Amino acid sequence: MLALCCMSAVLGFADEPAVVFTPRQQRRILQHSPVPAVPDDPTNDWDRDPAAAHLGQALFFDAGFSRNGQVSCATCHGPMIAWTDAQPLATGLETGTRHSPSLLNVAHQRWFFWDGRADTLWSQAMHPIEHPGEFDASRIEYVRRIHSDAAYREAYESLFGPLPPMDDEQRFPRDARSDSPAWAAMAETDRDQVNRAFANCSKSVAAYESRLRSVESPFDVFVEGLRQDDETKLAALTASEQRGLQLFVDEAGCRQCHSGPLFSDFEFHNIGIPTGHGGAPRDPGRFDGLAHVQRSPFSAHGPYSDDPDGARARRTASIVQGQEHWGSFKTPTLRNIERTAPYMHQGQFDRLEDVLAFYNTLEDMQLQDHHQEMVLKPLELTDAQLADLAAFLRSLTSPLPPKSLMGPVDPRTGKPPSEPIEGP
Ligand code: HEC
Ligand code: HEC
Incomplete structure (x- = not known):
């Protein structure tokens, strides 16, 4: 086990002030890495074939x-x-x-x-x-x-x-x-x-x-360094990235929703971002999504599932649609976020900096009604802090999956086709 309880890790570079993580911050950081193996999907008997x-x-x-x-x-x-x-x-x-x-x-x-x-x-x-x-x-x-x-x-x-x-x-x-x-x-x-x-x-x-896994980022090396008290690995993040990480797990409150190794709680929230089309939101989001999945013949509890009585199926069947679901969207993962611009469900923001500017000021926030959760408060961070936060988010970039997964293959062998696959 870890000996994190009584010390504060002091991580720094000769020419920059050291970043000191409190024991609580360290415990939180450890929750974000490593990414576990892909979970089995019992509803799909072929998922590992x-x-x-x-x-x-x-x-x-x-x-x-x-x-x-x-x-x-x-x-x-x-x-x-x-x-x-x-x-x-x-x-x-x-x-x-x-x-x-x-x-x-x-x-x-x-x-x-x-x-x-x-x-x-x-x-x-x-x-x-x-x-x-x-x-x-x-x-x-x-x-x-x-x-x-x-x-x-x-x-x-x-x-x-x-x-x-x-x-x-x-x-x-x-x-x-x-x-x-x-x-x-x-x-x-x-x-x-x-x-x-x-x-x-x-x-x-x-x-x-x-x-399609992409999970080994500089951030993960840093967390290994924290676990093993290994200075070489701790140097995987620059001082600025470490300061951003500290904001992320603490003052900025991001981990309330971007939690766990995938930086998502996989739940739905309405964070009130301005719509891409201007004016009030028209997209019901989770409200309609829930109704759809519950009546779909292809859901986890349907006849085409290989585990119709399993945990996934029970969860789908048990959720009750409510007004609070209206306009909420799934928390996206933040891994590889540097590669996946533009951002949000309508691609409203071109750059990471634009996303952070929104969280910082909540300018033009689309308030709906009393059902909307009010977790977000303007962060009021300085420009230097915002730059640190962006630097941290960019440290979540990992190598892409192997080239063999990147293009068309022969359906029988999984090898690149020697000649184009024939159509009908
Ligand atoms: C209340 C939950 C919540 C909190 C707190 C929160 N987020 Fe988010 N975040 C979301 C949701 C939900 C979305 C998607 C919203 C949408 O598209 O409508 C999102 C989207 C994003 C995106 C865009 C991802 C993409 O792929 O499009 C980034 C980047 C992001 N959040 C970073 C942060 C940072 C940094 C913080 C802390 C300052 C933070 N979030 C705090 C819920 C949250
Ligand atoms: C025309 C563009 C387009 C094509 C073609 C397309 N997708 Fe998508 N895909 C999207 C969009 C847009 C979304 C999000 C839509 C939404 O949430 O309503 C999405 C969502 C997804 C998701 C869900 C990801 C998540 O984080 O929830 C998966 C998985 C996916 N697509 C796989 C596929 C597969 C497999 C195919 C081919 C059978 C495919 N897509 C074809 C645009 C496309």
């Missing part, structure tokens, strides 16, 4: 599933920019109303999307396919493409067993979007088969996404 991850990686980078053949998951979650798109609002077939989050370390989350309208990583992956602004495709055409492509079909069937006979267009009509009369007219068992195959593909995509 390497072959599923290969299929998922191929699907992730394949634009052939979108209506215009040009949009893939990587369009908005580009590996070269930390699996995000550097735009305020995402654009697939149309421009949407929310900002694309980074997918680094995404498998640690318990709710997905800014409003948490998916409760598993695999069910999240189904949404973009049918979203009119993203892929604008349908699950039936998605599964048909898997069926008609030899490489996909082989990879799929070796994992999940036979696909439904998608070439029977009487039973599986073309263009039977899941909101259309043609879909409603299909036999229930056929709809179920399509849903299951679509869910299986999405479980493969989730198996790939759960490998």
Whole structure:
């Protein structure tokens, strides 16, 4: 165990005043590192299966599933920019109303999307396919493409067993979007088969996404140094970064919400940031997200989950929607924040400095009504302190995952394709 109780760590450099962390600050700092292994997802029996991850990686980078053949998951979650798109609002077939989050370390989350309208990583992956602004495709055409492509079909069937006979267009009509009369007219068992195959593909995509880890930052080396009382490791953070860290865990109150190793409580808050469109907020956030996830057939308690009675499922079922959820959004992780500009659910802020300026003054804060939590107070930090805080946040940047995860692969082998993967 640690011998932190009776000493204050004095960490400094010859030419700068030393940073002295109190024992309480040290205990708080230790809570932010290391990042544990990715938790198992019992709702997805394939989440650790390497072959599923290969299929998922191929699907992730394949634009052939979108209506215009040009949009893939990587369009908005580009590996070269930390699996995000550097735009305020995402654009697939149309421009949407929310900002694309980074997918680094995404498998640690318990709710997905800014409003948490998916409760598993695999069910999240189904949404973009049918979203009119993203892929604008349908699950039936998605599964048909898997069926008609030899490489996909082989990879799929070796994992999940036979696909439904998608070439029977009487039973599986073309263009039977899941909101259309043609879909409603299909036999229930056929709809179920399509849903299951679509869910299986999405479980493969989730198996790939759960490998997108980026967790070893200078900050983590520093924390190791604190644990081991190792001066070389403690030097991983400059004096300015250490002063920023001290503000973060104490005076600035950031850890109330940006807590734990991922710097997020994974809960929803309304921090009243000015809207991207000007004027009052229109986005209900968690209020609608909760209603959606509770009635979705693809939720953790639904028939396509591999653990419908488990903890995740019980949590989804037990939350009661309340007015306090209106306008609240999930606390984002702060790891790799330097790479994921712009910031907030509408990409309202271009730079980290702009985010900190908001917390510092709460200027233009959008107050709603008495339901809004009032945790935030203007920080009133000096410019030098704000610079320290920004420097600390930039010390949360880690090496990106291996190159082998950064591009399209052959769905059967996980190797870069020697020739383009054939379309249908
Ligand atoms: C048109 C751009 C676009 C495309 C294409 C797209 N996404 Fe996203 N993604 C977004 C946006 C925007 C959000 C946040 C939306 C929201 O909260 O309502 C998001 C959210 C997510 C999240 C939740 C992350 C979190 O922190 O909650 C995951 C995971 C994700 N996308 C994976 C995927 C996968 C897998 C695909 C392909 C099947 C995909 N995305 C396709 C834009 C896109
Ligand atoms: C009451 C909870 C809460 C507190 C306290 C808080 N934050 Fe946040 N933070 C959030 C939420 C929620 C968001 C997303 C808000 C949105 O998009 O509507 C966010 C967004 C951010 C972002 C943008 C992240 C991104 O990827 O878009 C940064 C950076 C950030 N906070 C840093 C801080 C710092 C630094 C502090 C301390 C000065 C702090 N936060 C205090 C809840 C909080």
